Amino acid sequence: MTIPALGLGTFRLQDDVVIHSVKTALELGYRAIDTAQIYENEAAVGxxxxxxxxxxxQLFITTKIWIENLTAEKLIPSLQQSLSKLRTEYVDLTLIHWPSPGAAVPVKESMQALMAAKEAGLTRQIGISNFPIALMREAIAAVGIENIATNQIELHPFLQNSEVVAFAKQQGMHITSYMTLAYGEALKDATIQAIARKHQATPAQIVLAWAMQSGFSVIPSSTKRDNLASNMDAANLTLDVEDMKSISSLDRQQRLVSPEGLAPDWD
Known part of the structure; x- marks a missing residue:
């Protein structure tokens, strides 16, 4: 199974807001929805x-296991709770949301529990999120590269995570980009705005097209119908070599998501 290039993110959206966003996206043709236990919106998404x-x-549903549920004893029961909230017998992809802080729960234990969930039919695919190279190696050693569908990481024009991406590519591991628009900061960039004018597109479409053409999946979120539709149209936009080079030159290793006490040692 392949991971859709474009999906709907639901981070920070709850209750009626996320219900409206998901319903609107589905009406527009989205078929991939990304949620997580810690978002506290699985029931609303469901x-x-x-x-x-x-x-x-017809749907591709992703959820993520929170750090409190990473042990072999807790992971599957927590995923079963997620399935109940989502009103589904399985999800298409389950990720370890963040590595266990301080390696309190070994990567091997969590990944093997995820593998057991896959074998039990609770999830079609498994993967990781926010894993640096050292922990990617541990995950691969635990279950094999063929069983790791993706590493979902912060990746945008200002943080292109080149070392992690290069390692993933070498291993044959897919990358999913979150925070692709850099909290909207990428939309204000002069280079991106110039490329948008050239293509008669929005800056958001340019950034999303850049990420997808780079081989990454993207999961932008929005509560506005026009933005949801516009983001979807980014899949039909083709940037040329110069456009891609110009955006790639914007990398300044500007990390926006690195929670104290939670973030691993980044590459």
Whole structure:
């Protein structure tokens, strides 16, 4: 199974806000939805999906296991709770959201528990999120590269995570970009705005197209129908070699997400 190039992110969206966002996105044609236990919106996402009436097999649902549930004893029961909230018998992709702080729970233990969840039919694919190279190696050693669908990481024009991306590519591991628009900061960049004018596109479309053409999946979120539709259209935009080079030159290793006490040692 491949991971869709474009999906809907739901970080920071809850209750009626996330229900509206998910329903609107599904109406527009989105079929991939990304949520997480810590977002505290799985039940609302599940409600929106149920009320949309779209057949489950047409959807690609991702959730993520929170750090409190990474032990072999807790992981599967927590995923079963997530499935109940999402009103589905399985998810398409389950990720370790963050590595266990201080390696309190070994990567091997969490990944093997995830593998057991896959073998039990609770999730079609498994993967990781926010893993630097050292922990990617541990995950690969635990379950094999063929069982790791993606590493979901912060990746945008200002933080291109080149070392992690190069290692993933070498191993044959897919990368999913989150925070692709850099909290909207990338949309203000003069280089990106110039490329947008050239293509008669929005800056957001340019950034998303850059990421997808680079081989990454993207999961931008929005509560506005126009933005959701516009983001979806980015999949139809083709940037030329010079455009790609110009955006790649914007990398300044500007990390926006690095929670104290949670973030691993970044590459």
């Amino acid at each position: 409600q929106a999906i149920f009320e949309s009436g779209i057949d489950r097999h």
